[in-house]
Amino acid sequence: MSGVLVVMDQRGGVMNRMSFEALAAGKQLAAKLGAECSAAVLGESGGGGGVGNAALARMYSVEHALLKVYTADGYVGALEQLVKKVEPTHVLFPHTYQVRDFAPALATRFKQVLISDVIAVHDGPVFVRQLLQGKLNADYRQTGSGPCFVSVQAGSFRAEAESGEAAVEVFVPAIDAAQIRNKPGELFRESTQTVDLSAAPVIVSVGRGIGEESNIGIVQELADALGAELAASRPICDNGWLPMERQVGSSGQTVSPKLYLAVGISGAIQHLVGMKGSKAVIAINKDEHAPIFEVADYGVVGDLFEVVPALTKAVLAAKQ
Amino acid sequence: MKILVAVKQVPERDAQIRVTADGKWIDEGDLSYTINEPDAYALEEALQLKEKNGGEVVVVCAGPERVTSTLREALAKGADRAIHIEADDLGERDTLGVAQILADAVKAEAPDLILTGLQSDDLGLGQTGVVMAELLGIPHATIIMQVEVVGAGLKVKRELEDGWFQHVEMPLPALLTIQSGGNKLRYATLMGIKKAKTKETKTVTAAAASGAKAIALERVYLPEKQKKTEMLTGTATEIAAKLVEKLKFEVRVI
Structure with missing residues (x-):
């Protein structure tokens, strides 16, 4: 051998x-x-x-x-x-x-x-x-x-x-x-993808840390303030809180924006492979050991329910 | 249709992980455990298949005494019976060894369909299902989102990368590894929890580990950082102000 x-x-x-x-x-x-x-x-x-x-x-x-x-x-x-x-x-x-x-x-x-x-x-x-x-x-x-x-x-x-x-x-x-026991069929896509995250210069992405579907609004507001596309990690799409076409990761889209702002995303391998090519990564997470911080340029260990609304306010003020 | 679901018990997602002093594994002392999430989706698929087509759902888990809590939870959600493969030495067995003790337990049951999650949240090798199918000599398909019984066989929807899917037809008996998100997970009802107490949990003892492993985990450690991360601290307002500075002058997106 x-x-x-x-x-x-x-x-x-x-x-x-x-x-x-x-x-x-x-x-x-x-x-x-x-x-x-x-x-x-x-x-x-x-x-x-x-x-x-x-x-x-x-x-x-x-x-x-x-x-x-x-x-x-x-x-x-x-x-x-x-x-x-x-x-x-x-x-x-x-x-x-x-x-x-x-x-x-x-x-x-x-x-x-x-x-x-x-x-x-x-x-x-x-x-x-x-x-x-x-x-x-x-x-x-x-x-x-x-x-x-x-x-x-x-x-x-x-x-x-x-x-x-x-x-x-x-x-x-x-x-x-x-x-050969299995009979494979043709490959297909669910629907024409209407969201092309790969072209977005700024992406705000939300993960499990958001807790409930009704909380996603605060992340959407931050994305709107930044003129960013909203994306998510797999569990959010699995729960049906955001459509699958907004998913970043190995089973979703691969992105490399100028800024990837990860909110409440721990950074499982399957997610990281979809975004680690981003130019800059900001991560907000309550767990200081979350793997997302390994690929982040700027990290915030804290409560996203306090930090995200404050950031939205500050971004809107800075843009005026 | 008799469906067997192989589940694994893994540390809770938010668990604080500490490496043991010898660097060989993690400190299990104060960890809390739960069902491996993809396995929860496998169980859900099995329960829905039973609701549609009738039959029986048997849930099986290998591990020490603590895994019986995961089996009880599966029974409360609607599984009919449970099998606990008693093994205190899973760490001494590699994927082939674990798949072998699962296959041994499965053989006696002769199910029509075996479901399991596509990978575990702890080791993440993503192979136990496929290896089990190979050991049992039955066909398999992986990363499955939907299962439909068609005639004497199955039609499954396989997830591929980049939003592509594929239907695959296959004969029974077969093994599928289930992807998360295909169904909504159910909660155990009070009635379910009550009923679970009357359901059978059979305990079988795993055959002794053969000792010869094909691969060995030598050391676990915290990953080295790929980037130098600047941590921003203060009150929420202070952090927001610092982030805006970075967005303006470093990242230049506002």
């Missing part, structure tokens, strides 16, 4: 941008291990070209008609065969929704456990991931003897632009239609 294998994630021929971050993580890990880094793309045919990465030892194009649309059974079956053939010590994935659907089952086939949602790799190798909604970090190490499976959190590794092409090797797995 040797080398690092990065399994890139694509849908309908479009490479998920997180795949390139996983590739960067894979190369970093390979350098630490003094080993080669290869990559794999799954699809019906002709994958792996145009990825542009001469630094890779090899690009495996895993091709089969049954891999045209994603199914967990198809992917697990194909990757089990590829991993057995390539025998890497480490298999890396981007932590996408698709990967979350099949990678744990793939690891189970090898009696291993996926180390998921990793934010850093240290010497050892030690894999760092977050616990308790980002309140703590934890160091994980593989103790099993099979290949080590790892998925990488969005935005944790910087994707590099690479030139040149890796040598492409076509691998055709043996998959039988009878092995």
Whole structure:
């Protein structure tokens, strides 16, 4: 066993941008291990070209008609065969929704456990991931003897632009239609999105700390005073207090405004990945240990029901 | 339809977390615990499926004695029976180990459908459901918002990134991991709490941990700050004035 294998994630021929971050993580890990880094793309045919990465030892194009649309059974079956053939010590994935659907089952086939949602790799190798909604970090190490499976959190590794092409090797797995138990349908969106938060220069975002639906008005008033779009973390939209299209985070929109003002948002990982690209972050939260303060430029530990109305008043006064 | 819901008990969201002196885990002494939120949505989906299609909802939880409070709450909300897998050493088991003891308990029940949350609020590995399905040899689908019984199988709505969804049809028995927000959570009624006292909770003992783990948690610690945060203090009015200064001269949005 040797080398690092990065399994890139694509849908309908479009490479998920997180795949390139996983590739960067894979190369970093390979350098630490003094080993080669290869990559794999799954699809019906002709994958792996145009990825542009001469630094890779090899690009495996895993091709089969049954891999045209994603199914967990198809992917697990194909990757089990590829991993057995390539025998890497480490298999890396981007932590996408698709990967979350099949990678744990793939690891189970090898009696291993996926180390998921990793934010850093240290010497050892030690894999760092977050616990308790980002309140703590934890160091994980593989103790099993099979290949080590790892998925990488969005935005944790910087994707590099690479030139040149890796040598492409076509691998055709043996998959039988009878092995595929789920029947996937077409992708769809609920409704045309009318709110494009990604274009907003200023966003005021509200989280669980607001307590009740009737309290959202005070945050709306602050947003109005600042000429900002109102956004929210997932629990607010889950409760139906604001429409889903105003949600920021891994299952909502990704934003990078000039200012992101987070009110009563603790800053769970799933939320942070949607806003950590903001130029400036202000956080108001009653818990001084809330993870949102880790990405905030300015922090206020206090009662949002006092601070927010006072801020609205001060902003309106300053604008006159 | 017999539906089994696998739930986990996790520290309360607002709990003050302290790392133990050896840096291996958190101090559990004065923590209060609650049901893992995505698992609460899994339970809600199960109860609604039962209301629509009839059948039975069995809730299962692995852990020490304290997890029985979470099972009682699930019974009060409407689950028919509970299974407590007694295990004081969950920390000594990795995802595969925990999924194995859950799968062992599930096998004896032979449910048509297994539901669980898409991830836990404490470890957040997001895999127990998928690994269980693999161990049981049944199909799975993850991050599910809606479940519909169609003929002898299911039609589920899977959430993808960036507002995309997908319907997936699958045969039974199957396992689904449930996303939050698909349904509104119910509260236990007084009547429900009363009734729960007459419902069965079976206790089974987890098989001893095999000792061989595939991954190990070596150390937990507070994250290093990614940014230098300037904390603003004072009365609400003073803080507001300081923030306006920053908005004007540093962030330049007013």
